[in-house]
Amino acid sequence: MKFWHVIPDSNHAVSLANNLREIDHAGEHEILMYHSRGHQKSYIENTMEIFPRTSILGKNLSFGEKDIVVAHGVFTQDVINLFDAIYAQGIKTAWSIWGGDLHLLAPLKGGMALMNRFSCVITAPGELLLYPDLHTPEVHGCLYKLDGTLEMSAPEKEDLIILGNSGDPSNNHLYLLDIAQKFEGYQVHVPFAYNATEDYTQTVLEKAASLGLSDRMTLQTDILSLEDYSDLLARARIFLAGHDRQQAVGSISIAYQNNCRVYLKKAIKRPCGREMVNPGYMHLQTYGFVDIQDVFDLEDDATVNALMRSAPAPNRIAEINALSVEHRLATFEKIKRACGVA
Numbered sequence: 001m002k003f004w005h006v007i008p009d010s011n012h013a014v015s016l017a018n019n020l021r022e023i024d025h026a027g028e029h030e031i032l033m034y035h036s037r038g039h040q041k042s043y044i045e046n047t048m049e050i051f052p053r054t055s056i057l058g059k060n061l062s063f064g065e066k067d068i069v070v071a072h073g074v075f076t077q078d079v080i081n082l083f084d085a086i087y088a089q090g091i092k093t094a095w096s097i098w099g100g101d102l103h104l105l106a107p108l109k110g111g112m113a114l115m116n117r118f119s120c121v122i123t124a125p126g127e128l129l130l131y132p133d134l135h136t137p138e139v140h141g142c143l144y145k146l147d148g149t150l151e152m153s154a155p156e157k158e159d160l161i162i163l164g165n166s167g168d169p170s171n172n173h174l175y176l177l178d179i180a181q182k183f184e185g186y187q188v189h190v191p192f193a194y195n196a197t198e199d200y201t202q203t204v205l206e207k208a209a210s211l212g213l214s215d216r217m218t219l220q221t222d223i224l225s226l227e228d229y230s231d232l233l234a235r236a237r238i239f240l241a242g243h244d245r246q247q248a249v250g251s252i253s254i255a256y257q258n259n260c261r262v263y264l265k266k267a268i269k270r271p272c273g274r275e276m277v278n279p280g281y282m283h284l285q286t287y288g289f290v291d292i293q294d295v296f297d298l299e300d301d302a303t304v305n306a307l308m309r310s311a312p313a314p315n316r317i318a319e320i321n322a323l324s325v326e327h328r329l330a331t332f333e334k335i336k337r338a339c340g341v342a
Helices: 011-023 044-050 077-088 100-105 111-116 173-180 198-210 226-235 249-257 279-286 295-299 301-309 325-339
Strands: 003-008 029-034 054-056 068-072 092-096 120-122 160-163 187-191 217-220 238-240 261-264 267-269 275-277
Touching: 003 011, 011 029, 011 044, 011 068, 011 249, 011 325, 029 044, 044 054, 068 077, 068 325, 077 092, 092 325, 100 111, 120 325, 160 173, 160 226, 173 187, 173 198, 173 238, 173 295, 198 217, 226 249, 238 249, 249 261, 249 279, 261 279, 261 295, 275 279, 295 301
Parallel strands: 003 029, 003 068, 029 054, 068 092, 092 120, 160 187, 160 238, 187 217, 238 261
Antiparallel strands: 267 275
16 A cells, blocks of 8 residues: 655645655655645755655546545645545545644535545644534644754854744734734744735734834745754744644744744634634644743733743753654554554
8 A cells, every 4th residue: 555645845745755754664655746826935856855756746646445645735626626536436535634724624615524525634632623523533643754953053042033934814923023022122033925915914014113123023025945944943032823723833843842932822712702722732742842831921021021031941842752753653554544444
């Protein structure tokens, strides 16, 4: 049998390739990449270099009856159509939920039926609590190698705060800017290279100006190389995330592993008004990131002042965690079992 990984041209493909290079001793995996409209930079060559069994997704696909086709994020109609066709052939399918795709598909007419056709889903703990009608078996684990190791030696820490991971309004930049302005003298870097609209960009810039942050804020609108982005995260002292869903897991992983203090929402409110534990927080706890803190704590000025006076300390990583080689390998064995091909 084989795993066929259908994944957009993105930095996530590089993380997948790094994982497969390390665990695929039996030649069970193939990567199929397709163009991603949301990203300026292509990662196809990087992915192919790391994991040579990578190719461009074509139209004439042939899968074996015991193969499993994995959708890494489901955001476009083309991907939906592809997996409808695969399902019609009786081939087993798995869906690696990226967060935004789940909440995009669930409200659509026929969305729940579409999601229930997958043989299993790979997701963060608690991600499906909002959707009791989604009965697809869950696998908790990691399909990606989220390694914070830098190519160069670790840079010196700077009085630098990172806000979110993209220009998507789901980052809640306006709230995070209110927090960031409390850190006097700190530079504020806002990754804004994709999913931003002109109107939202202007709103963020106006908010920064109203807080007096314009002179010390960088709005990054170009995609950085993975090396430059990792270096940026490693130089920062603080990473602020304001998402109300699982998001920015890769960015947070690099930042945390390079002793950047990470703050996110431990509890979130969904658009329906109900509160739940943030699946992204629970996911990162399984990675062993035990020192992640609640961003709401920074609404208190005394907490911010204490943080600015405190001496830097390394982030703790629990020894038993889902990022280990054995647990990443076990994730695929669980997918086989869920799909009935073990």
